[in-house]
C-alpha cells in the first residue's frame with residue numbers, strides 16, 4: 001500500500017500512431033506488471049477491433065509499481081492509455097481529469113502533428129504537468145533535433161530537456177519513469193474528508209453489470225459499503241472494488257488519489273453515469289466534484305437491417321452497445337426505400353465505422369447504412385425552429401427562412417511545400433482562412449473555419465492524397481452558421497429514394513448531382529431493364545445517367561467444364577447480393593449509399 005505522496009497518476013497522450021500503446025507495453029514490462037509469458041504487443045488494446053486496426057478506441061487504466069533508483073522508494077503509478085483519433089478526444093479529456101501529469105509522446109521521425117497540439121492544449125487546460133518525450137529514436141529516419149525544437153517551441157521549454165526514447169527497444173523509458181516520479185505532483189485530496197470519487201469512464205459487463213472506473217479524490221471507499229451517486233441519487237452497495245493490472249484485481253478499499261473500479265451490481269448505465277460523483281451513503285460528502293460536459297453526436301446515418309426480421313435484434317444490439325458507449329445516440333426511423341431502422345448519431349466517421357463493424361461482428365447483423373450527414377438547424381417562415389438529422393426530413397424550400405449547419409475550427413499541420421495545395425482544397429470546401437504559423441523552418445500550422453459536412457464527405461482523404469500523407473488534421477465543432485443549402489434528391493427508375501437525399505451548397509448542387517449519378521451508375525448492377533438515375537432539386541432534374549439492362553453472368557468467363565469453380569463464383573455472387581436491398585424495382589448495393597464519400601472534386 002503506497003502512501004499518498006507515492007502515488008503518481010498520468011495519461012499517455014499523442015498523435016495517432018506516435019507510439020502510446022507500445023510505450024505502455026514497455027512500461028508494463030519494465031515494471032514487471034505483466035508476466036513475461038503473457039506479454040504481447042499493444043497489451044492494453046484489448047478489444048478485437050483495436051488489435052486488428054492497431055488503434056486505441058477506449059482508454060485503459062493500469063496500476064504499476066515502480067521502484068526509483070534515485071531514492072529507492074516504490075511508487076504506485078496509475079497509467080491511462082488514451083485514444084489518439086480526433087473522434088475520441090472526449091475520452092482523452094475525461095482521462096486527463098483523473099490525472100496530475102501527462103506523458104506527451106511525439107514521433108521523432110514525424111514531429112508535432114495536429115493531435116499533438118490538440119492533446120497538449122487539453123492537458124495544459126486541465127492543469128497537468130507535461131513530460132514531453134521524443135519516441136522512435138531507433139528509426140533511421142528519426143530527426144530528434146528538429147522535432148525537439150518543435151516541441152520546445154510548443155511548450156516553451158528548452159529542447160535539450162526533452163527525453164529521447166524508443167518504445168520499441170525500451171531505450172530511455174526508465175529515465176522517463178524517474179522523471180514522472182520527480183515532476184508529476186502526488187494527488188492532493190484529503191484522506192480524512194467525506195469520501196468522493198469521480199466516475200471517469202464505465203464499461204458494461206454482461207454478468208456483473210456496470211463497471212465504473214473511478215478516481216478517488218477524498219477519503220476511502222471500502223468493499224461492502226453503501227454508496228450514493230450524487231447527480232442521479234442512485235444508492236447501492238459496493239460488491240467489488242479494486243484496480244487494473246490490467247486485469248481487474250479486487251482490493252479491500254480504494255483510497256485518496258487512487259484509480260480503480262467499483263462494481264455494485266447495477267445493470268442500468270444511466271444510474272451510474274460517467275462524470276457523476278460517488279460518495280458514501282453514511283457521512284457522505286455534500287458537494288459534488290465538477291462533472292464533464294455531455295458529448296453530442298455530430299455525424300448521423302440511418303442503419304437498416306437487410307432482413308426486415310432482424311429489426312428487433314438490431315434494437316437489442318444498439319441498446320447493449322450504448323451501455324459501453326455513451327456517445328452513441330439512436331432513434332427509430334422509417335424509410336420508404338429501406339423500411340424500418342434507426343437513425344444513429346456518432347462523434348465522427350471513424351466512430352460510425354467502428355459501431356457498424358461491432359454491430360455486424362459482435363451481434364451478427366447484416367446492415368445497410370445510409371450516407372453520413374451532419375445535423376442542421378432550420379428556421380421556418382412561420383417562426384418555427386427545427387433540428388433536422390436526416391436530409392429527407394428537410395421541409396420544402398418555400399417554408400424555409402434559413403438553414404444553419406455546423407462549422408469547425410480545423411488545424412492542419414503540414415510540410416511547407418503543401419501550403420498552396422491545402423489552401424486550394426480548403427477554399428474549394430468553403431473554408432475561411434484563419435491564420436497560419438510556422439512551427440519550424442519547414443512545418444506550418446494552418447487554421448481554417450470549415451463546414452463540418454465537407455469534412456464528413458472526403459476532406460481528410462483529399463488532404464492525405466494531396467500531401468502524400470504528410471499533413472495531419474484536427475478539428476473542433478465551434479457552432480452553427482447560416483448557409484445556402486438545397487436538398488438534392490436521387491430518383492431511381494423514376495422514384496425518389498429517400499435514403500439517398502443529401503443537402504449540398506447551392507453553388508455545388510449541379511456538380512455534385514452529376515458526379516453522384518455517375519458514381520451510382522458504376523455501383524448499381526445492371527438489371528433486366530434500363531434503370532434511369534436522376535438527381536433533382538425539387539422538381540428540377542439536374543443530372544441523369546442510365547444503367548443499361550443486362551444480367552451480369554459471372555460464369556461467362558469460365559469457359560469449359562470446371563464446375564466447382566463455377567459453383568464458387570455463383571456462391572460469391574450470392575453473397576454479394578446479401579448486401580443488396582430491393583428499392584422499388586431496383587436492387588441497390590450498400591456501396592451506392594456511400595457514394596457520397598467518393599464525390600472527390602465535384603464542383
Ligand SMILES: Nc1nc2c(ncn2[C@@H]2O[C@H](COP(=O)(O)OP(=O)(O)OP(=O)(O)O)[C@@H](O)[C@H]2O)c(=O)[nH]1
Nearest residue numbers: 016017018019020021022055056084136166167168
Ligand atoms: N521503430 C519504432 N517503432 C515504434 C516505436 N513505438 C511504436 N512504434 C510503431 O509505431 C506504430 C504505432 O504504435 P502504437 O503504439 O500502436 O501507437 P499509438 O500511439 O498507440 O496509436 P493509437 O492507439 O492508434 O493512437 C506501431 O507499428 C509500432 O510498432 C518505436 O519506438 N520505434
